[in-house]
Amino acid sequence: MELPIEGNELDEETNKRGAAEVMSPMFSPTRIKFPKHIHTDVDDKLQALADSILNRSQIGNEQVSRQVTAPFEVPEYPIEEKENRSYFERQFSHSTSSQTLTSPVERSRPSLLDEDVTPQEVKAELDEEIDLVPSFQKISISGEDFSGVPLKDLELASKSLVKALMIREKYMALSHQHFPRVTARFLKSLADREEFSKVKNSYSVGDKKSIEEFGPVSIKDHPIHPPLKHGDPFSIEMDESVGCSFKFVNGVVQVFQNEEALEKNEPIEWPYPDLDTYLDDQNLMYAFISDGPLKSFCYRRLSFLSYKFQLHGLLNEMKESASQKEVPHRDFYNIRKVDTHVHASSCMNQKHLLRFIKKKMKTSEDEVVCKDRNGKTLTLAEVFKSLNLTTYDLNVDMLDVHADRNTFHRFDKFNAKYNPIGESRLREIFIKTDNYINGKYFGHVIKEVMSDLEESKYQNAEYRLSIYGRSRDEWDKLAKWAVEHRVHSENVRWLVQIPRLYDVYHSNKLVKNFQEILENVFLPLFEATNNPKSHPELHAFLQYVTGFDSVDDESKSEHIVFDKDTPLPQDWKTEENPPYSFYLFYMYANITVLNMFRSGRGFSTFKFRPHCGEAGNVTHLLAGFMFAESIAHGLVLRKVPVLQYLFYLSQIGIAMSPLSNNSLFLNYHRNPLPEYFARGLNISLSTDDPLQFHFTKEPLMEEYSIAAQVWKLSTCDMCEISRNSVLQSGFPHLVKQHWLVS
């Protein structure tokens, strides 16, 4: 039996030509035939279209379409028709002036290079920007409430976030570190409201002078290359002593005008960082990151950012690429990139180190290079003999410095890789600054790497050198090494890494308490700042040291919580290593005082850019959020949406090294970099340890290449990451301006 159906739910066409053959509802007892195809005019058109598609892929009666599907030099029929395409693309970017550079497309992210621009300039700049940006497809979201959370939750979440941002702003301002202008302006607009006034009022350093000293620079007519520095890089004016004295009070240096003030215990009235305030702030932050509603709010916002970016990409890819093409002369290859995180002792690749060792064996085999355990001196040739090796034999596998499958999740194994041939002796001779030959070879090999960088012209790097804090003369020795061997390049700046090794020094009876490490690390710097002539080489070297790093295996378990009951540095005498936050707080506090002192004297200040969130507890990232201008790694952020969102809002730089992570902690295709990038976090690419990870002669390009290929980054994406790397770096502000704006 066939059901006659009233046609009101069918479209007319179908209805007209025998509607009986339509599926019945499931419960109908009758079986109805599968609806037959009914021919319409539309079908004809579709058929014609289908035919033409088949034709195009099958039969070559249209030259052009067929031609473009050939994986070889295409035959020489006129394909000038292709010009249509480029014409189309040019149309797209018609409104783009050729002024924009590097990242012609402002993907609506907060600008970082903004310290010295007046509000008037900002407005002018913004007006101009509107001209520069091609007419993108834009996504507008309307409706009453698009946050997707109940209004009350939204209010609470916003308050928490604002408070957290104010906390960071405070710590950054105190320590002369960067906080983005857009966010600062927004916070300022809230500062007068009662509920925030308390947080806001608790700091008002306003030591803006040193920053404004640059003066507003007209950036319009600058060439991309900053003026070259001539003469001896280490010659510097030695200012007179200002006669200050210093004393550690509970682990933080206090500065006294003179001996007299010291005796009276009347330090200069600076806002010395204060442990109790920090602990309060820390507790507040703890509460924020574990607050359920805030977590889900931040997660939603992050997802929102990421979807928006994907949409933007889909809609505007062509336009971005077109306006990128419009920039004359510049492309990804000749814009500046900074390798924001490399350890000096592994900045050369394995092949390079091997070649260098072989070269030294050829040219200086009779040079005395070290002492053995009995105090007998050994020449390079004798060292090789003792290792039972000839130069010819030595190969990269024997060098055994490359990370391999066995290093995954084995930081200890990985670190053993720093010893070529598993021999500490070769490491001692070739990649140390402080050895029998005073780091001569290490200086040479770094200079070779530097000259490669200079040759590449657009690649720069920030190398980490170690200060351990075991003795008071480490700084002077390091500075002497750099000055003596002229280890300097305009493409390179230094960061100093302080390993978190109290427990090792203590068990070796090198230090009695934690305080001593702080003294060894910081007092020489205060002395050099007070009286440059007392440490002339150090003073000269410090021009090129742009910040501090804090390093060690973060994945080790920590048993101690840093709270009010934790012993102070002078009382920390146990065998155990203090926790991560403890290290960070005391480093931050002393850097802050040092920066106040140095900026007062008109000297350079230091940034704090620790390793943070490579592994281990999320509290590391909390400390990073409060103390660090930027961090290295930040992998763990993927597990903490609140912090991740705060990192976005305050545009904290994250120097990521996916190849390093791939060997140690996280497989390449699981790395959060592309996600962070889509969400607008301020990330850059860095190599970490070319000696251990990279294969080609251009480690940084290799890092970019792999990221671009695996994650399908566009040229525009890569330029944005390069730009981030410049902004995160410690190169002088003026130099960055040249690099980024032309």
Add this chain to the structure above:
Amino acid sequence: MELPIEGNELDEETNKRGAAEVMSPMFSPTRIKFPKHIHTDVDDKLQALADSILNRSQIGNEQVSRQVTAPFEVPEYPIEEKENRSYFERQFSHSTSSQTLTSPVERSRPSLLDEDVTPQEVKAELDEEIDLVPSFQKISISGEDFSGVPLKDLELASKSLVKALMIREKYMALSHQHFPRVTARFLKSLADREEFSKVKNSYSVGDKKSIEEFGPVSIKDHPIHPPLKHGDPFSIEMDESVGCSFKFVNGVVQVFQNEEALEKNEPIEWPYPDLDTYLDDQNLMYAFISDGPLKSFCYRRLSFLSYKFQLHGLLNEMKESASQKEVPHRDFYNIRKVDTHVHASSCMNQKHLLRFIKKKMKTSEDEVVCKDRNGKTLTLAEVFKSLNLTTYDLNVDMLDVHADRNTFHRFDKFNAKYNPIGESRLREIFIKTDNYINGKYFGHVIKEVMSDLEESKYQNAEYRLSIYGRSRDEWDKLAKWAVEHRVHSENVRWLVQIPRLYDVYHSNKLVKNFQEILENVFLPLFEATNNPKSHPELHAFLQYVTGFDSVDDESKSEHIVFDKDTPLPQDWKTEENPPYSFYLFYMYANITVLNMFRSGRGFSTFKFRPHCGEAGNVTHLLAGFMFAESIAHGLVLRKVPVLQYLFYLSQIGIAMSPLSNNSLFLNYHRNPLPEYFARGLNISLSTDDPLQFHFTKEPLMEEYSIAAQVWKLSTCDMCEISRNSVLQSGFPHLVKQHWLVS
């Protein structure tokens, strides 16, 4: 109520101290407490162990263990204890002599470099090999039936596989292409059995002479570098004509002793490939690959191979790495690698091409380089003017040759990338052999790439040049280009790629039927072989052409099945393009006859190494299995277990280009390369199109680097892949011997 339990299922220790607190079975109505921890002596030991682990990661009272967890130069306490480790590793590889090279570890894969070794030598070699191989952990599988399939299935499967292998052996033998010795020996042992005799007897060419002409070479004392060739690479003895005549019979050339024989239609009695036999074989192969039980048998075998390899890796990684270290001087950087699949027109990277174009604009802007559509000649400067471009403006983005997100699954878009700035004119001028300036610039840029290869010393490449088959003089023009511009390097060999473009030529009225293409491609070669003096440049050029490639977009749909009803080449006059197998059969057939002719004259022969299985129908791979010595891509093999297993058994070379696939057909981390490798397929790494895909100056190293990082290949794996690439390549046998054995 507590259940008293008889203690026979509990260990004594537990029983003794109150066994009552043990979980009851699920159905027991009573609730029993969670068993309490009972302290034992073992616990003490474990506790001590745990303490020591915690100590190691926490408290630094053991210097060494703490030290190795520091991500920086380790402080200078005595860490000579690390020597223990290297001692341990040396113990491992103690039995390894320093003879082995490149791949010191024979991972029990069939050897390919074996043509000219006598059985005695084989035995000697095998005996020696046992000495060379370190004592690996071995996996032995025992039990009666470990194939995991019913005996009947096993028998059937084996028969099918043997038949398939015999089919391939036949086609390889006929065409002077390689078939692995191990497999051949095994097949020989079966040949006498009745059921296989039919297949086996159907061929017996035995034209082994040309191969044995090399004579057994003592490979013991050879240095790794083959003797350099001096003098003009293109000077070659011009043999006299042998006066043969040629005629196409159903699309396959037949060779006649002389004009007279031609008139009598009495061709030389060679085993000319025969369409009917091929179609029969093809049908048999069709049946095999769709046979359910055979499919699952092959899939199981492949899984078995892959698990075995993983196990081998886990157990022997350390030993492999140790014996790799024992090889003096050699490492991954200084062993030979061949880029087995690169197109000449994209062999330079984008930065290189850009620099080259700019250089030419500087040095030769007044050179006339092309004619416009009206026949007016244009200088380089005029061309740039017509494009509205200055040299300074030009950047890599504008060049627009790099593959991007838009090329994925868009072969047509990808191919448009061959036109710099989307302008066919620049392509015409800079990357073509046959243009107004006779390919001068293209010759120059290729020579620059070649000189980079020579400088790297260990990198080699096989570039593809195009012959289209549109006219009879293409070969002579190409040879003239190479000879005139001296485009030659000892690091490079050529393959000639024939695009499958009949439909384009036909619709442009360049050819009337398919036969004409075959004539244009093959007759010049027969003529040059018959009488070198008639084509002197071609004869000289052919020394360096090692084989043929077949190229086009495989993903286009094919409507026509190649069977007995398919028109013969002379009758193929329709607009439609013939199917893939049709192209391959006629190329194979004519290459086969050509090789018979050339080997008879003592000239070099050609390999057939088409693009195959990049996309499209699995039948492409069937044709590849029968006709090709090796193939490029082979991605589709992952869907055809029977063929994949046959590719393993016959060790057919597969030149894979995961970066190219990543941009066109398959995301990087889904590429089957690591799986193929683990299963023992003979794969190599190649770049395909550095112009489109690569970023650094060393594209091949970049390709290896990414593969090594993403798939965590060991150095040993990478050396094995390099070795495969040498074996797959068309470099002379003697040269390969030098490269692989020292």
